[in-house]
Amino acid sequence: MEIVSGCTRRAIIKAAQALKDGHLVAFPTETVYGLGADARNEEAVNRIYSVKGRPQNHPLIVHISSVDQISYWGVEIPEYAMKLARSFWPGPITLIFKRSEFANDFITGGQDNIGLRVPSHQIALALIEEFYSIGGSGIAAPSANRFGAVSPTSAYDVQEELRDRLAHSDLILDDGPSLIGVESTIVDCTKHEPIILRPGAVTIEMIQFCLSQNISPWVEKNHVRAAGSFTSHYSPSAKVVLGSLAQTGDGFLAMSHIPTPKGAVRLASPTNIDQYAQILYGTFRSGDRQGLQRIVVVPPEGEGLAVAIRDRLKKAAG
Ligand code: TXA
Ligand code: MG
Numbered sequence: 163m164e165i166v167s168g169c170t171r172r173a174i175i176k177a178a179q180a181l182k183d184g185h186l187v188a189f190p191t192e193t194v195y196g197l198g199a200d201a202r203n204e205e206a207v208n209r210i211y212s213v214k215g216r217p218q219n220h221p222l223i224v225h226i227s228s229v230d231q232i233s234y235w236g237v238e239i240p241e242y243a244m245k246l247a248r249s250f251w252p253g254p255i256t257l258i259f260k261r262s263e264f265a266n267d268f269i270t271g272g273q274d275n276i277g278l279r280v281p282s283h284q285i286a287l288a289l290i291e292e293f294y295s296i297g298g299s300g301i302a303a304p305s306a307n308r309f310g311a312v313s314p315t316s317a318y319d320v321q322e323e324l325r326d327r328l329a330h331s332d333l334i335l336d337d338g339p340s341l342i343g344v345e346s347t348i349v350d351c352t353k354h355e356p357i358i359l360r361p362g363a364v365t366i367e368m369i370q371f372c373l374s375q376n377i378s379p380w381v382e383k384n385h386v387r388a389a390g391s392f393t394s395h396y397s398p399s400a401k402v403v404l405g406s407l408a409q410t411g412d413g414f415l416a417m418s419h420i421p422t423p424k425g426a427v428r429l430a431s432p433t434n435i436d437q438y439a440q441i442l443y444g445t446f447r448s449g450d451r452q453g454l455q456r457i458v459v460v461p462p463e464g465e466g467l468a469v470a471i472r473d474r475l476k477k478a479a480g
Contacts, residue, residue: 196303243351252282416460
């Protein structure tokens with residue numbers, strides 16, 4: 163496995179070719195780092211599952227580079243979904259459609275839906291475009307962590323998670339820390355109305371404004387096989403406890419205006435919600451590196467991105 167920093171044009175070309183040759187390429191996106199494979203190559207996609215230790219029936223998101231490519235992977239695209247795609251792509255939102263004949267079971271986990279996303283990160287977009295230009299049609303990529311663990315927000319995190327499992331010819335593209343820090347918003351677009359399956363940086367308010375309609379509030383339980391909808395997910399090794407009652411030796415994460423309980427180890431003090439999302443997973447990892455048993459977290463209040471943070475915190479606390 164090679165780590166490529168300072169992603170030049172040459173590096174992008176090499177990475178796209180590696181995908182075409184059936185290797186895995188971990189790459190930065192604006193949300194978290196993804197572990198990519200050629201979405202049409204069954205063997206390569208199967209390696210994603212084995213490297214992650216992810217059950218075969220959990221679908222992967224296919225990353226594409228433009229709205230025009232939706233119709234290759236999806237069918238019966240509703241008008242509201244086109245609106246969402248045009249408004250928020252490239253960006254941190256994944257749209258789920260009824261699948262076309264090209265979206266094989268090995269991508270969709272056997273479901274008849276397919277998740278698509280156009281990321282806004284320049285290197286991710288350049289990689290997808292280059293991959294298309296050499297005959298590819300989309301990069302399947304889950305977050306580049308072991309199943310159930312915290313998503314990586316740096317190339318170092320990817321390396322830490324997957325070092326022992328990636329092969330010699332696989333690549334990790336390094337572009338520093340992820341800007342957003344939590345995974346994309348997921349919207350089910352297979353029904354008459356959009357349904358939010360996972361909250362993210364494209365907020366419920368933004369979606370309602372875009373569609374000029376109220377949508378059902380985000381509900382925690384859904385019937386789709388979404389890996390992130392399991393309870394013990396997005397978890398570090400330390401036990402995550404929500405609240406503000408920390409004991410001596412506990413890690414502590416809260417907004418900067420909340421004081422550190424006596425004896426607790428302050429891990430981070432974000433000053434706003436964007437920053438909270440950005441540092442969340444790195445803070446969990448740092449707690450693990452320090453060997454902490456427990457991390458006490460005061461969830462952020464409010465709407466918008468705070469909803470996504472509280473969702474991940476609840477899941478991390480299992
Ligand atoms: O921000 C993101 O979405 C990142 C970056 C790399 O793009 N990707 C990511 O992928 O978080 P992953 O696989 O770790 O999480 C995607 C979630 C999983 O829970 C998966 O089961 C669900 O989306 N999902 C994917 N395709 C789906 C589909 N067709 N129907 C329902 N859920 C789907
Ligand atoms: Mg994931």
